[in-house]
Amino acid sequence: MRQRQPVSGDFLASEKGTQRKKWKGLLPVALIFPNRYGLGNSNLGFQLVYALVNSLPGFVCERFFYQEGQPPVSLESGRPLRDFPILLCSLSFEQDFLNLLALFSTGGIEPLAEKRSAKTSRFRPGQPLVIGGGVATFINPEPLAPFVDLFVVGEAEPILPQLMEHLAEHLANEEPEGLLRGIVREFRGCYVPRFYAMHYGEDGILNRIEVDSAAPSRVRRLVLEHSEVAGHSKLLSPDAEFANLFLTELGRGCSRGCRFCAAGFVYRPPRLWQAESILAALAERPEEIQRVGLLGMEMARVEDLAKIADYLLHEGCALSFSSLRADAISGELCHLLAQSKLKSAAIAPDGGSERLRRVINKGISEEDVLCAAEALARAGINHLKLYFMIGLPTETEDDLGELLLLTDKVRKTLLGVGRETGRMGNITLSVNSFVPKAWTPFQFHGFAPLTSLKKSIKFLRKGVAGMANTRLVVDQPGNAFYQAVLARGDRKVGLALYAMLQGQQNWRQTMQGCGIEPEGYAMRQRGQEELFPWEIIDHGIDRRYLWAEYRKSLEEKSTIACDTKRCRRCGVCHD
Ligand code: SF4
Numbered sequence: 235m236r237q238r239q240p241v242s243g244d245f246l247a248s249e250k251g252t253q254r255k256k257w258k259g260l261l262p263v264a265l266i267f268p269n270r271y272g273l274g275n276s277n278l279g280f281q282l283v284y285a286l287v288n289s290l291p292g293f294v295c296e297r298f299f300y301q302e303g304q305p306p307v308s309l310e311s312g313r314p315l316r317d318f319p320i321l322l323c324s325l326s327f328e329q330d331f332l333n334l335l336a337l338f339s340t341g342g343i344e345p346l347a348e349k350r351s352a353k354t355s356r357f358r359p360g361q362p363l364v365i366g367g368g369v370a371t372f373i374n375p376e377p378l379a380p381f382v383d384l385f386v387v388g389e390a391e392p393i394l395p396q397l398m399e400h401l402a403e404h405l406a407n408e409e410p411e412g413l414l415r416g417i418v419r420e421f422r423g424c425y426v427p428r429f430y431a432m433h434y435g436e437d438g439i440l441n442r443i444e445v446d447s448a449a450p451s452r453v454r455r456l457v458l459e460h461s462e463v464a465g466h467s468k469l470l471s472p473d474a475e476f477a478n479l480f481l482t483e484l485g486r487g488c489s490r491g492c493r494f495c496a497a498g499f500v501y502r503p504p505r506l507w508q509a510e511s512i513l514a515a516l517a518e519r520p521e522e523i524q525r526v527g528l529l530g531m532e533m534a535r536v537e538d539l540a541k542i543a544d545y546l547l548h549e550g551c552a553l554s555f556s557s558l559r560a561d562a563i564s565g566e567l568c569h570l571l572a573q574s575k576l577k578s579a580a581i582a583p584d585g586g587s588e589r590l591r592r593v594i595n596k597g598i599s600e601e602d603v604l605c606a607a608e609a610l611a612r613a614g615i616n617h618l619k620l621y622f623m624i625g626l627p628t629e630t631e632d633d634l635g636e637l638l639l640l641t642d643k644v645r646k647t648l649l650g651v652g653r654e655t656g657r658m659g660n661i662t663l664s665v666n667s668f669v670p671k672a673w674t675p676f677q678f679h680g681f682a683p684l685t686s687l688k689k690s691i692k693f694l695r696k697g698v699a700g701m702a703n704t705r706l707v708v709d710q711p712g713n714a715f716y717q718a719v720l721a722r723g724d725r726k727v728g729l730a731l732y733a734m735l736q737g738q739q740n741w742r743q744t745m746q747g748c749g750i751e752p753e754g755y756a757m758r759q760r761g762q763e764e765l766f767p768w769e770i771i772d773h774g775i776d777r778r779y780l781w782a783e784y785r786k787s788l789e790e791k792s793t794i795a796c797d798t799k800r801c802r803r804c805g806v807c808h809d
Pocket of ligand 1: 503504795796797798801802803804805806
């Protein structure tokens with residue numbers, strides 16, 4: 235029997251924070267998360283935009299999620315996508331790009347921006363203004379450039395209220411081109427793809443970006459410098475990925491500089507919010523919600539964590555988190571963890587050996603991992619998930635051998651604590667294929683051949699087979715390969731996605747039919763001087779720094795963590 239698809243009423247009945255506004259006299263905005271409700275509603279950025287736009291008196295903002303093959307209707311009022319003159323699209327994962335186009339198609343919206351504009355003299359319902367945002371678009375917006383009229387690059391808070399007010403005033407009166415020109419003149423952080431033309435050499439490699447005189451040569455991303463009330467959950471639901479978990483940011487960005495992590499680079503500089511601002515956010519938690527998730531714990535000051543721990547203990551809250559830095563498990567944290575009812579946690583050594591962890595600049599040792607495992611087990615958390623990547627630059631079979639040894643040592647640590655406490659633990663070993671991302675030192679490096687990734691998985695399976703209480707979970711290298719094509723993709727890849735939507739062939743055949751060689755995008759080693767399509771965005775990071783970091787990684791040299799007071803290394807601070 236076919237499973238019943240959930241309908242909006244199912245979600246709304248148990249959701250807290252839903253905004254229902256009467257439409258009369260208001261400008262409707264569709265907020266789209268092209269994936270499941272559960273994922274979108276766990277995303278703080280998505281929630282923040284929802285609350286922020288609805289807080290503006292002239293607007294009504296309703297949510298759309300992706301359900302395969304279903305015409306999209308808004309969660310709040312069940313209206314179709316064609317009723318909205320503005321679509322705000324929130325993209326966190328490259329894999330959602332195709333979902334977004336599918337959602338447009340089933341919703342009766344032409345995906346191609348050029349075609350939409352050609353049919354209208356004003357942005358309006360059915361021919362809407364499409365705005366893109368979210369971390370996947372400010373790492374590399376280019377695969378979506380043919381479909382989006384305007385990208386808001388960076389963090390939304392510094393621009394969104396003013397931009398929406400501008401739209402309220404001009405949307406109905408100005409033709410699309412004029413409106414977009416006005417926006418790039420007036421606002422920073424706005425990227426309008428139609429004002430930039432890409433030129434390729436005979437080798438198919440980008441060699442020039444031609445910029446319209448109306449637009450800046452590069453688009454500087456937006457950063458929230460200060461927060462009175464730290465970012466926190468605005469919507470709570472038992473159906474969200476983090477069910478009824480009140481998320482609160484301790485800061486943004488990360489000081490560690492792991493060389494594979496795009497978020498660690500594009501959210502620079504690392505910022506820690508003041509304890510008062512975090513406590514102000516926690517005070518907004520609905521009384522009946524007792525589980526709190528803290529984001530950015532690896533950066534928190536010990537004294538702030540102590541204040542937060544006191545507050546949570548006093549309020550009778552349980553602490554939850556998705557992943558911890560293995561070298562950041564302090565006494566306060568353990569105390570708090572012991573009070574929580576948490577049974578499982580994740581540690582991400584990412585690289586299997588000490589050597590590989592230097593290559594990726596992870597900055598944690600085997601001893602850190604084992605100490606963390608022991609501390610967590612003693613706090614009653616004895617189901618551990620260990621995250622690793624395969625296919626990292628310079629990886630050999632010896633590194634995989636060390637990965638297995640480390641897993642076995644963690645297992646034995648859990649076993650030792652389990653014998654004392656009578657609680658036996660277990661391990662989930664989660665292994666993903668490494669995908670090189672734009673704006674990281676590994677943007678120059680190629681994705682590993684599928685054959686070698688499959689061989690590594692076979693090797694790990696064999697190694698784990700003899701380990702009791704240990705389960706191996708691996709991703710499909712083929713999916714990671716597709717992600718690798720999108721991660722460093724350009725507008726040509728975007729047009730291939732469009733063709734995929736209309737055709738019957740699989741993604742590889744469609745790309746080849748569009749003249750795209752996926753291997754070239756995913757696996758080609760890039761040179762120091764190559765111009766990248768995503769460099770339309772200016773994150774303030776000096777590309778020479780990224781290259782130097784890449785070279786250091788190959789020499790297995792580490793880089794110290796950020797010190798925003800003094801450091802000028804990457805170019806983001808004190809520029
Ligand atoms: S300039 Fe230094 S402290 Fe600032 S983000 Fe770059 S590496 Fe970190």
